[in-house]
Amino acid sequence: MSETAAAARIERPAIFEERRDQIRRIGEGDFSMACNRDSLAGAVSQRACVFCGSRVVLYPIADALHLVHGPIGCAAYTWDIRGSLSSGPELHRLSFSTDLQELDVVFGGEKKLAKALDELIARHHPKAAFVYSTCIVGIIGDDLEAVCKAAGERNGIPVIPVQSEGFKGNKREGYLAACKAMRRLVGTGDVSDVSPLSVNIMGDFNLAGETWIIRRYMERMGVQVVAGITGDGRVDDIRRAHGAGLNLVQCSGSTQDLARMLRDDFGTPFIRVSWIGIEDVAESLYAIAEHFEARHPKLAAGMVERTAKLVREELAALMPQLAAIRRDLTGKRAAVYVGGSFKAFSLVKAFRHLGMEVAVVGSQTGTEEDYKELAAICSPGTIVVDDANPLELSAFIREKDVDVFVGGVKERPIAFKLGVGFCDHNHERKIALEGFEGMLNFAKEIHASVMSPVWRFVPRREAGLNRKDAEV
Amino acid sequence: MSDATVIDSESGYKGQSHVATTNACKLCTPLGATLAFKGVEGAIPYLHGSQGCATYMRRYIISHFREPMDIASSALGEKNAIYGGGPNLKKGLLNAMRKYGAGVVGVATTCLMETIGDDVARLLAEFREEFGDLPLADVVHVSTPSYSGTHMDGFHGAVKALADQLCVEKAAPTGRVNVMPGFVSPADIRHLKEICREFGLTPTVLPDYSETLDGPALLDYENIPSGGTRVADIRAMSGSVASLELGRAIGRQATAGTSLESRFGVPLHRLGLPIGLRETDSLFEALKDISGRPVPRELALERGRYIDALVDGHKYVSGLRAVVYGEEDLIIGMTSFLAEIGVKPVLVATGARNRDVAGHIRAACGDILREEPIVREGVDFFDIVEEAGTLSPDLLVGHSKGQRAAREWGVPLLRCGFPIHDRFGGPRLLHVGYRGAQNLFDRLVNLVLEKKQTDSDIGYGYL
Ligand code: SF4
Ligand code: SF4
Numbered sequence: 046m047s048e049t050a051a052a053a054r055i056e057r058p059a060i061f062e063e064r065r066d067q068i069r070r071i072g073e074g075d076f077s078m079a080c081n082r083d084s085l086a087g088a089v090s091q092r093a094c095v096f097c098g099s100r101v102v103l104y105p106i107a108d109a110l111h112l113v114h115g116p117i118g119c120a121a122y123t124w125d126i127r128g129s130l131s132s133g134p135e136l137h138r139l140s141f142s143t144d145l146q147e148l149d150v151v152f153g154g155e156k157k158l159a160k161a162l163d164e165l166i167a168r169h170h171p172k173a174a175f176v177y178s179t180c181i182v183g184i185i186g187d188d189l190e191a192v193c194k195a196a197g198e199r200n201g202i203p204v205i206p207v208q209s210e211g212f213k214g215n216k217r218e219g220y221l222a223a224c225k226a227m228r229r230l231v232g233t234g235d236v237s238d239v240s241p242l243s244v245n246i247m248g249d250f251n252l253a254g255e256t257w258i259i260r261r262y263m264e265r266m267g268v269q270v271v272a273g274i275t276g277d278g279r280v281d282d283i284r285r286a287h288g289a290g291l292n293l294v295q296c297s298g299s300t301q302d303l304a305r306m307l308r309d310d311f312g313t314p315f316i317r318v319s320w321i322g323i324e325d326v327a328e329s330l331y332a333i334a335e336h337f338e339a340r341h342p343k344l345a346a347g348m349v350e351r352t353a354k355l356v357r358e359e360l361a362a363l364m365p366q367l368a369a370i371r372r373d374l375t376g377k378r379a380a381v382y383v384g385g386s387f388k389a390f391s392l393v394k395a396f397r398h399l400g401m402e403v404a405v406v407g408s409q410t411g412t413e414e415d416y417k418e419l420a421a422i423c424s425p426g427t428i429v430v431d432d433a434n435p436l437e438l439s440a441f442i443r444e445k446d447v448d449v450f451v452g453g454v455k456e457r458p459i460a461f462k463l464g465v466g467f468c469d470h471n472h473e474r475k476i477a478l479e480g481f482e483g484m485l486n487f488a489k490e491i492h493a494s495v496m497s498p499v500w501r502f503v504p505r506r507e508a509g510l511n512r513k514d515a516e517v
Numbered sequence: 518m519s520d521a522t523v524i525d526s527e528s529g530y531k532g533q534s535h536v537a538t539t540n541a542c543k544l545c546t547p548l549g550a551t552l553a554f555k556g557v558e559g560a561i562p563y564l565h566g567s568q569g570c571a572t573y574m575r576r577y578i579i580s581h582f583r584e585p586m587d588i589a590s591s592a593l594g595e596k597n598a599i600y601g602g603g604p605n606l607k608k609g610l611l612n613a614m615r616k617y618g619a620g621v622v623g624v625a626t627t628c629l630m631e632t633i634g635d636d637v638a639r640l641l642a643e644f645r646e647e648f649g650d651l652p653l654a655d656v657v658h659v660s661t662p663s664y665s666g667t668h669m670d671g672f673h674g675a676v677k678a679l680a681d682q683l684c685v686e687k688a689a690p691t692g693r694v695n696v697m698p699g700f701v702s703p704a705d706i707r708h709l710k711e712i713c714r715e716f717g718l719t720p721t722v723l724p725d726y727s728e729t730l731d732g733p734a735l736l737d738y739e740n741i742p743s744g745g746t747r748v749a750d751i752r753a754m755s756g757s758v759a760s761l762e763l764g765r766a767i768g769r770q771a772t773a774g775t776s777l778e779s780r781f782g783v784p785l786h787r788l789g790l791p792i793g794l795r796e797t798d799s800l801f802e803a804l805k806d807i808s809g810r811p812v813p814r815e816l817a818l819e820r821g822r823y824i825d826a827l828v829d830g831h832k833y834v835s836g837l838r839a840v841v842y843g844e845e846d847l848i849i850g851m852t853s854f855l856a857e858i859g860v861k862p863v864l865v866a867t868g869a870r871n872r873d874v875a876g877h878i879r880a881a882c883g884d885i886l887r888e889e890p891i892v893r894e895g896v897d898f899f900d901i902v903e904e905a906g907t908l909s910p911d912l913l914v915g916h917s918k919g920q921r922a923a924r925e926w927g928v929p930l931l932r933c934g935f936p937i938h939d940r941f942g943g944p945r946l947l948h949v950g951y952r953g954a955q956n957l958f959d960r961l962v963n964l965v966l967e968k969k970q971t972d973s974d975i976g977y978g979y980l
Contacts, residue, residue, distance in 0.1 A: 085592065085612065086590070086591050086592050086605040086606075086608045086609035086612060087563075087589050087590075087591075087608060087609030087610060087611065087612025087613045087616070088589065088592075088612060088616070089571070089575075089587040089588060089589050089590075090568055090571075090572065090590070090592065092568055092572060093568070093569050093572045093573065094567055094568055094569020094570075094572070095569070096569055097569055097572070097573070112537065115628070116545060116628045116662075116663040116664045117538060117541050117543060117544070117545055117663060117667075118544065118545025118546075118547075118548065118570060118573065118574075118628075118663050119545075119569075119570075119573070120538070120541065121541045121543070121544050121545065122544075122573035122574065122576065122577050123573070124540060124541070124918075126576075139539055139540055140539065140540050140541065141537055141538070141539055142537070142538045142541065143536075143537060143538070144537075144538035144541065145664050146664050146665065147662070147664050147665045149664065150632055150662075150664050157536060160536040160537075161536045161537035164535060164536050164537055165537050165539075179628075180566075180567050180569075180570075180598075180627070180628060180629040180632075181628045181629055181632045181664075183598070184598065184629065184632045184633060185632065211567045211568075211569040211570070211629070212567035212568075212569075212593050212594055212595060212597070212598050212629060213594075213595050214594070214595070215568075435585060435587055435738075436616065436617070436738075436740060439738035440738075442738075443737070443738070454576055454579060454580060455572070455575055455576055455579060457579070457583070458579055458582075458583060458584050458585040458586070459585055459738065461583070461734075462584070462585055462732075462734065462735055462738060463735065463737075463738055464734055464735075502734075503734045504734055504735060504736035505736050508736055
């Protein structure tokens, strides 16, 4: 293809008219963003459904039964897909479904659901059961609440309905449904042995053991962890979650609703944290220490100092290794497209430590406010996008000629098809990317992808397009 | 020709023994339809329903193929669920045509729409009327409720819909041969095309996702990947000299093949998936008939080499006990392959129902099997593991989802079919033809040897 033809194709309008105000270039006029909209019919959205949102949040609760009430697909596609680790039971890694058949759809699925619950509870002895409703349950009108209540009484464990009919909104509504479900458990456990210097780790899912990294930091600071919500989650821990002195909320959407409920119902304060990058992790740790020292000056005495020591030690180990990696990566460009916008913030900052610039950044479920904040920390020309589709993502990758794309498994083939490096920063990752050690893993991941010689052979480099400084 | 006489479809049939499904051994119907639609040139698969299903299926399919898999969706919300999804469908179709430049939109329905009962055929007719002044793409529609059937029903249903709705007139004779291979890998499709060409035949393979789901690195992202069966070729399928439909378990169901036969008199050869020696022989017999040529030397050589390899390697695998699971057609083919090499299939299982797998196995390899395997249909992995637990298997044969059991039992898993989520190169796995059998046999022997070597204290250097 001639260069002009290639250039013309890059210029092609990849943006649906209806989505114009969900895409912004920083430095072009006022920054405002339309978001939290329904996805556009006929576009290939990267978004999932309400059910998916609920499933993501509750999934890591390892000693609960997770029963998907609906036809088989919704359960089959979520079988053991996430890297959420458990230090004990692993019931969450099985996929349970009522696998509704035609007759159930006609006559209702309540009986089948009740039987399935009895059968599975007897077989697996879970500490609680979550029953997810899927789209058609919302249509056939099964009374989930009643079936669950009766099953709970029969079996002597909490059986909790999750109102997650897929079509009733997007992932966010799913988060809320999950929080409401968990809220039913909180407050039912004994908290007499919980220290005032204690936290719940919320919005972290223990992917590749990340919650454990944070737990170790808490230990070194002298903070008790009551519950991982839901990383390495346990029903009994969640029952006691109201005993914690502070809630640490990561991820803009997933567990904030629960944190609000606990603040309103039990007076537990919460702070927003991020466990990704360097500044964000350090700031989060300091914020915790400062909070406790202010609240409990005697009990928490020395915590800020302990935290400072922790951060110092970790950075002393991390920085020299990062410096070596940075030498190779300086000047390279990244695109970031992730589920929650909090992660996008942290990643933009994390890339700076690698000497890299983020040229495209977006998320599936950010709020207008999120995007404004995001715009404030990005350089002029950066593209900011809400709920993107493959067409747009690929056009942006081409336009900005990025070296690596950070996203989830659905974005991977777009990046790879165009000959761009990739880092999986989603729920399927098998490498811990949180905390200081996670930052090092992240740097190594990016380095391994960006520095691979294979990019020399991909068409866009072979054709010598775009990049003046390409090594080819 | 060799369509197996259907033997008592109830024998050997024992369904799932539990109410709840645990770790399903099947996928939902529309997933199969989207894969079939993906094999048509310029087509975009489209799900009429809520957004989540499309995203889940894409994720699932991408994890296997490691290729873009765009599925458009009506993205229905709460209002549409009450008032019907017509407006969203029409808007969605227009968008898919306008923005993606789709030449064909393959519409499948999710459970939500099936339950609400949108009359998609009528909506599509309305769509054509309303926008008749625009140059509209072809729209092919298949109904795919997941509460009856599996992804294989969706797959075959979509293939039939393509033939029914795109091939509507008797075409002039083309001399071509139609090949409906069923749900095989891109490598399989490429090999089947090669085999046909060796016989001097030009195949129209439906569907053909050998390039759309296993394409080259590109300079520019393609909205719709190159490759796929050309629509013009689908329209001309009525002018082919014969149709080959691969898969015994399709049974007496109406298919693309039966439809082309009954409407246009294209003779149908219904064969098993050509996995292993004798099922491949049957395919070659059919191709000899159709082409009037002998088996080409290159292919005959492959057969000879394969038999030579069987002799060299037979002792490594002789008498091993295998559990085979997955899609109905694949497990029949794999069982036949295993029987031929002296492996003993002890349990053959699928999530599909009423497919007479036992009867088809008897027809394919009953004369070799010294003992019939236990056959279970409509089961999940809970059942499979429970049943297999008493059979002391040495080997599992199937897709990635058996990994858990294989690990627990410490036995190797010969990965085949879909999905391969825990290994590399799933789309390039070759199952069909003598070459496919050779690959399977080599891989199997090496799995056995690897286990032997790792398990032994001595670590033999020669095996
Ligand atoms: S609702 Fe139906 S179509 Fe959608 S994922 Fe579930 S089973 Fe599949
Ligand atoms: S049926 Fe509904 S709940 Fe299930 S995957 Fe589809 S959108 Fe989500």
